[in-house]
Amino acid sequence: MDHRRAEKLMRLEVLNTGSELLLGSVLNTHLRIFSEALFPLGLRIARQVAVPDGLPIREALAETFGRADIVLITGGLGPTTDDITRDIVTDLLGLRMEHDEEIWRQIQERFARRSLKMSPRNKLQALRPPEATVLWNPHGTAPGLYLPAFAEKNSPHLFLLPGPPRELQPMVENHVVPILSRLLPPQPEVEMRVWRTAGLGESLVEEMVGEPLLALGAELGYCARPGEVDVRIIGTPEQVRRAGEIIEAKLGPRLVSQDQRSLEKVIVDRLTARGETLTIAESCSGGAIANRITNVPGASAVFLAGYVTYANEAKTRALGVDAALIREHGAVSEPVARAMAEGARAASGASFALSTTGIAGPDGGTPEKPVGTVFVGLASAHAATRVEKLFFPTDRERFKQLVSQTALDLLRQALA
Amino acid sequence: MDHRRAEKLMRLEVLNTGSELLLGSVLNTHLRIFSEALFPLGLRIARQVAVPDGLPIREALAETFGRADIVLITGGLGPTTDDITRDIVTDLLGLRMEHDEEIWRQIQERFARRSLKMSPRNKLQALRPPEATVLWNPHGTAPGLYLPAFAEKNSPHLFLLPGPPRELQPMVENHVVPILSRLLPPQPEVEMRVWRTAGLGESLVEEMVGEPLLALGAELGYCARPGEVDVRIIGTPEQVRRAGEIIEAKLGPRLVSQDQRSLEKVIVDRLTARGETLTIAESCSGGAIANRITNVPGASAVFLAGYVTYANEAKTRALGVDAALIREHGAVSEPVARAMAEGARAASGASFALSTTGIAGPDGGTPEKPVGTVFVGLASAHAATRVEKLFFPTDRERFKQLVSQTALDLLRQALA
Numbered sequence: 109m110d111h112r113r114a115e116k117l118m119r120l121e122v123l124n125t126g127s128e129l130l131l132g133s134v135l136n137t138h139l140r141i142f143s144e145a146l147f148p149l150g151l152r153i154a155r156q157v158a159v160p161d162g163l164p165i166r167e168a169l170a171e172t173f174g175r176a177d178i179v180l181i182t183g184g185l186g187p188t189t190d191d192i193t194r195d196i197v198t199d200l201l202g203l204r205m206e207h208d209e210e211i212w213r214q215i216q217e218r219f220a221r222r223s224l225k226m227s228p229r230n231k232l233q234a235l236r237p238p239e240a241t242v243l244w245n246p247h248g249t250a251p252g253l254y255l256p257a258f259a260e261k262n263s264p265h266l267f268l269l270p271g272p273p274r275e276l277q278p279m280v281e282n283h284v285v286p287i288l289s290r291l292l293p294p295q296p297e298v299e300m301r302v303w304r305t306a307g308l309g310e311s312l313v314e315e316m317v318g319e320p321l322l323a324l325g326a327e328l329g330y331c332a333r334p335g336e337v338d339v340r341i342i343g344t345p346e347q348v349r350r351a352g353e354i355i356e357a358k359l360g361p362r363l364v365s366q367d368q369r370s371l372e373k374v375i376v377d378r379l380t381a382r383g384e385t386l387t388i389a390e391s392c393s394g395g396a397i398a399n400r401i402t403n404v405p406g407a408s409a410v411f412l413a414g415y416v417t418y419a420n421e422a423k424t425r426a427l428g429v430d431a432a433l434i435r436e437h438g439a440v441s442e443p444v445a446r447a448m449a450e451g452a453r454a455a456s457g458a459s460f461a462l463s464t465t466g467i468a469g470p471d472g473g474t475p476e477k478p479v480g481t482v483f484v485g486l487a488s489a490h491a492a493t494r495v496e497k498l499f500f501p502t503d504r505e506r507f508k509q510l511v512s513q514t515a516l517d518l519l520r521q522a523l524a
Numbered sequence: 525m526d527h528r529r530a531e532k533l534m535r536l537e538v539l540n541t542g543s544e545l546l547l548g549s550v551l552n553t554h555l556r557i558f559s560e561a562l563f564p565l566g567l568r569i570a571r572q573v574a575v576p577d578g579l580p581i582r583e584a585l586a587e588t589f590g591r592a593d594i595v596l597i598t599g600g601l602g603p604t605t606d607d608i609t610r611d612i613v614t615d616l617l618g619l620r621m622e623h624d625e626e627i628w629r630q631i632q633e634r635f636a637r638r639s640l641k642m643s644p645r646n647k648l649q650a651l652r653p654p655e656a657t658v659l660w661n662p663h664g665t666a667p668g669l670y671l672p673a674f675a676e677k678n679s680p681h682l683f684l685l686p687g688p689p690r691e692l693q694p695m696v697e698n699h700v701v702p703i704l705s706r707l708l709p710p711q712p713e714v715e716m717r718v719w720r721t722a723g724l725g726e727s728l729v730e731e732m733v734g735e736p737l738l739a740l741g742a743e744l745g746y747c748a749r750p751g752e753v754d755v756r757i758i759g760t761p762e763q764v765r766r767a768g769e770i771i772e773a774k775l776g777p778r779l780v781s782q783d784q785r786s787l788e789k790v791i792v793d794r795l796t797a798r799g800e801t802l803t804i805a806e807s808c809s810g811g812a813i814a815n816r817i818t819n820v821p822g823a824s825a826v827f828l829a830g831y832v833t834y835a836n837e838a839k840t841r842a843l844g845v846d847a848a849l850i851r852e853h854g855a856v857s858e859p860v861a862r863a864m865a866e867g868a869r870a871a872s873g874a875s876f877a878l879s880t881t882g883i884a885g886p887d888g889g890t891p892e893k894p895v896g897t898v899f900v901g902l903a904s905a906h907a908a909t910r911v912e913k914l915f916f917p918t919d920r921e922r923f924k925q926l927v928s929q930t931a932l933d934l935l936r937q938a939l940a
C-alpha cells in the first residue's frame with residue numbers, strides 16, 4: 109500500500125510525558141491534533157507511548173533511537189520541578205544548555221502583559237541547547253524545540269512540544285508541519301475516506317462489505333459507537349473510488365454521510381435545504397436529542413422547540429396528551445408516543461416532530477415493559493405518524509444514546 | 525511514597541491496540557478506567573503504549589516480556605478481520621486456540637435476545653486457548669481472557685480486554701481487580717480523595733490552596749474541565765484528613781462534592797432529600813442541562829419538565845413569555861431570562877426553575893451582544909428570581925458546557 113511506503117521512509121512515534129495521563133486525570137487529545145496535521149503529509153503514527161514524569165522519559169526516549177526517524181515529545185517543558193524533558197533530551201544527545209536571551213525576553217513580556225507574578229523557576233524555561241531551533245509559543249510560556257537527527261548518535265528528528273492542547277495545536281500547524289514538509293520526500297497520493305452508517309451492528313456491516321473491500325488491497329478499518337459504525341478506507345484515489353461504489357451498493361439506505369458529518373449535522377443540513385423545521389418531544393431520552401441537534405452550528409434555523417416531558421402531567425400540559433390515554437395505555441406505549449409527536453408538532457408548528465418514551469432504568473421496569481423498552485415516534489406534514497418499538501436493555505447513558513440515535517435516524521430516512 | 529514500593533513489586537503496563545486511536549478518530553479513555561480501579565490496589569501504570577491493528581501489536585507485546593509483570597491489552601477482540609489480538613497472544617505464548625462451547629452459547633443467546641443477525645465470523649469469538657480464564661462480558665459479544673505468567677516464556681500476566689469503554693469498565697471491576705488482588709501482596713494504606721469545585725479557574729484554585737497542601741507532603745494534582753476543577757490528594761489517611769480541613773476552610777462555598785459526585789448528581793440528591801422538583805427552560809444551552817440532569821438515575825423523581833425554546837414563538841407558546849417583552853429587550857436579555865424561568869415554573873408546577881438565553885455562535889452576535897453573551901435565571905418558591913449575566917466567548921459546544929455548569933451551580937448554591 110502506498111502509505112506503507114511513506115511509513116517505511118519515515119517512521120514517526122509520539123512520546124507523551126506526564127503522570128496525570130497515567131493517573132487518568134487528563135484525557136490524551138494529542139493524537140487527534142497530530143494525526144490531523146500529519147495525514148496530509150503522508151505520515152502515520154507508528155506508535156504512541158505515555159510515561160510518567162521523570163526518569164521513565166529517558167528510558168522510553170532512548171528506545172526510539174535507531175527505531176524511529178521522527179519523535180514528537182509532549183509535556184515537561186513547564187517551570188515546575190517535574191518538567192525535565194529538555195534536560196533529558198540535551199543529556200541523551202550529549203549537548204549543553206545555554207541561556208537564550210530572546211526566549212527570556214518573551215517570557216518576561218508575557219508575564220508583564222498579564223500582570224502575573226514570575227517565579228525564579230521561570231528563568232529555566234529560557235535554557236536550550238544552541239543546536240535547537242526554537243518553536244515560538246504565543247499561547248504559553250514554554251517554547252518548543254526542534255533538534256535535527258544526529259547520525260553519530262542514531263537519534264531521530266526530535267520535536268519537544270508543550271502539553272496543553274491550545275498551545276500544542278498552533279505549534280504543530282505553524283512549526284512542526286513546515287519543518288516536516290521539508291524533511292519528507294514527495295509523497296504518493298493517498299486518500300482517506302470514512303463512510304458513516306446507522307442502525308447496523310459492526311459484524312453485520314463487515315459481512316455486507318468486508319470481502320469486496322478487502323479485495324481492493326486498500327487499508328480497511330471499522331469503528332463502532334452506540335447505533336453507528338464507521339467504515340474507513342485508506343488507499344489510492346482509485347481504490348477509494350471503487351470502495352465508494354461497493355459501499356453505496358450494499359449499504360445505501362444505511363449511509364449517513366461520506367465526509368464524517370454527524371447524523372445530527374446531516375439532519376440540520378437537509379432540513380435547512382428543504383426549508384423545513386423540527387420539534388422534539390423527549391421523555392426517556394431526557395434532552396439528549398435536543399442537545400445533539402443544538403450542537404450543530406445553524407441549528408436555530410430549523411429547530412423550533414424541544415419538550416422534555418418527564419412527568420405525565422408535563423406530557424399533558426405541554427403537548428396536550430390526553431391524561432386518559434396515559435391512564436389507559438401507560439406513559440410508555442405506542443399511543444402516547446404517537447400523541448407526543450403529534451402534540452409537539454401542533455404546539456410548535458414545526459414540519460417534523462420526533463418523540464421518545466421509554467424506561468431508561470435502573471428502576472421502573474415491569475414484566476410487560478422491562479427496563480430498556482422504548483417507543484420512538486415521527487410525525488410530519490408529509491406522511492402518517494410512525495411509531496417504532498425498540499428494546500435497549502443496557503445502562504442509562506447508553507440507553508439514551510441508542511434512543512437518540514434511533515430517533516434521529518428515523519428522521520434522516522424520512523428526509524432522504 | 526508508599527505506592528512506589530508497590531510499583532517495584534509489580535510493574536504494570538497498558539497496551540492499547542487500534543488504528544483508530546493513532547488516527548485520532550477515537551479518544552483513549554481506558555487509562556481513566558484502569559487507574560481508578562488499580563489505585564486502591566496500590567498499582568500505578570508504569571507505561572502505556574498504543575499501536576495500530578496488526579503486526580505492531582506482536583512487536584509491542586513481545587517487548588513487555590521480561591520488563592513488565594502485568595500487561596493489560598485492550599481492543600482487537602471483536603469479530604472483524606482486524607481483530608487479531610487473541611491470535612497474536614496465543615501464538616507468542618506457543619499455545620493453541622480451541623472452540624469454547626460456553627462462550628459460543630452466550631454469544632448466540634445474546635444475539636437471539638436482541639433479535640440480531642449473526643455473521644459467520646462471530647463464531648471466531650468463541651475461540652480461546654484452554655490455559656486462559658474467560659472474563660465474561662454481559663455488555664458485548666467479546667469475552668475477555670486472562671493468561672497467567674509463564675515463567676519459561678518470561679511472559680507477564682496478560683489480560684485481553686474489550687475496547688469499548690462500556691464493556692471494559694465492568695470487566696475491569698468484576699474480573700481484573702479480583703484476579704489482581706490475589707496476585708498482589710498486602711498494600712500499605714494509601715488514600716486518594718478528590719474535591720470537586722465549581723466556578724473557579726485552575727490557577728486561582730492553586731493560588732488558594734496550593735501552598736498549604738504541598739506542605740503536607742502528600743501527592744497533589746489538579747484536573748480542570750469547563751467550569752470545574754478537581755483537587756486530588758494521594759497520601760496517608762492523616763494527610764488526606766488534613767488536606768480536607770485546608771480545602772474546606774479555603775474553598776467551602778465552591779465545593780461541589782468530596783466523593784467525585786457530579787454537580788447534577790448533587791442537585792438530584794438534594795432535591796430528592798428536600799422533596800422538591802425542578803424544571804428547566806433552555807434556549808442557548810439547547811437541552812444540555814436537561815440531558816445532564818436526566819443522566820442521573822432517579823432524576824425522574826425530581827425533574828418534571830424541560831423546555832428547549834429555541835424559537836421566540838416557542839418561548840411565548842410554551843412558557844408564556846410576552847412577545848412584546850422579546851420585541852422590546854431582545855430574546856437574549858435579563859427580562860426574557862427572568863420571564864422564561866418564571867414561566868417554566870408556572871407551566872410545570874416545579875419548585876425550582878432554571879433558564880438560559882444567549883448567543884452560542886458562531887453567528888448571531890451584535891456589537892452590544894457579542895457571541896458568548898448569556899443570561900442565566902433561577903426562579904423558586906423560596907426567593908426572588910435571580911438572573912446573572914455572563915460572557916463565554918468560545919466555541920459552541922464549550923459554550924453550552926459552561927452555560928449548563930453555571931446554571932446548575934447557581935441552583936446548587938440555592939440548595940446549600
